[in-house]
Amino acid sequence: MKNMKFAAGLGAAAMVLAACGGNGGSSTEEGTAAGDSTAAAQIDYTACLVSDAGGWDDKSFNESALNGLNQAVKELGVKDNTAESKDSSDFQPNVQSMVDSGCNEIIGVGYNLADAIGAAAVDNPDIDFALVDSTFADDYAGDNTRALVFNTQEAAYLAGYAAAAMTSTGTVATFGGMAIPSVTIFMDGFVDGVAKYNEDNGKDVKVLGWDKETQKGQFTNSFDDQTLGTQVAQQFIQQGADIIMPVAGPVGLGAAAAAQSDGDTLIVGVDSDWYESAPEYKDIVLTSVMKEIGTSVYDTIKAGSEGKFSNENYVGTLANGGVDIAPFHDFESKLPDGLTDQLNQLKQDIIDGKITVESPSSN
Secondary structure, eight states, X not given: OTTOOOOOOOOOOOOOOOOXXXXXXXXXXXXXXXXXXXXXOOOSOEEEEEOOTTOTTSSSHHHHHHHHHHHHHHHHOOEEEEEOOSSGGGHHXXXXXXXXXXXXXXXXXXXXXXXXXXXXHHHOTTSXXXXXXXXXXXXXXXXXXXXXXXXXXXXXXXXXXXXXXXXXXXXXXXXXXXXXXXXXXXXXXXXXXXHHHHHHHTOOOEEESEETTTTEEOBXXXXXXXXXXXXXXXXXXXXXXXXXXXXXXXXXXXXXXXXXXXXXXEEEEEESOHHHHSGGGGGGEEEEEEEOHHHHHHHHHHHHHTTOOOOSOEEEOTTTTSEEEOOOGGGGGGOOTTHHHHHHHHHHHHHHTSSOOOOTTOO
């Protein structure tokens, strides 16, 4: 990076998701290819997945969920079926298609599927339903529903602190794909982390794109049009931001392209470790705010296949490893003195309850 003073934070253990190389709608035979001696024998249980807009190869929450399904196919021997949504008009028909195909368990990926999954759960009490990134409304919640949600603000707090330490311009930024809780929760934590860094170090790092107090900020209103991410990132760069956290699925890759083209801007990835999942941008990925979506999907399928499905919600936290920040990879050698210890202590204080990272969207 030219004309940039590097500073970064502590890399936490990276998220491990056992992906089997599957793509949406893969058959069990594909998931248990000939010659794969580790594949489990097939059982009479079908787990199904419906994506949000953005598709299975979004390098974000859809892909992470699919990795969890593929892992279940390989290790548990379940059969699988998937439906890929291109836009919101696909949600209800895709969920219904999974019901009609005889699924034992149907998981919707993303807050936007809440109504489609919830209504189907009420109409089909003999099928188990789970929802990533959203709880079920009271009218939909029942014995056959389980929410897979994450207190992402805790990990985003650490990323915000590190970004504030890293910036050479004194300005960082964040934006979202849509103004929904599973997006704004990242932005809340990021802003608070920057504020904590300022408090601890007597600095005045500014955050563009989100006002936590008013819950208003910059959104593309899309998770799949990468050109919008590029445009927003370019605007932030023109305003002096040199680190950007896009919370927008594939749209975030458009922001990464703008940052890479600029040459002086870094990206904080979301959902998965972008250094690994989007290696074309690894030279500008400071860290990532990760959610163990794949693990939560796998565990929910495992419970269902064993007749142990529970309507107790899964909540990922720093304490249980459900959220974390990724390693700093290529920036590890650039760490300033003392920052590693600061981030370690902040993480432990959050786990111990000494620091509570608040968000209207927390679980």
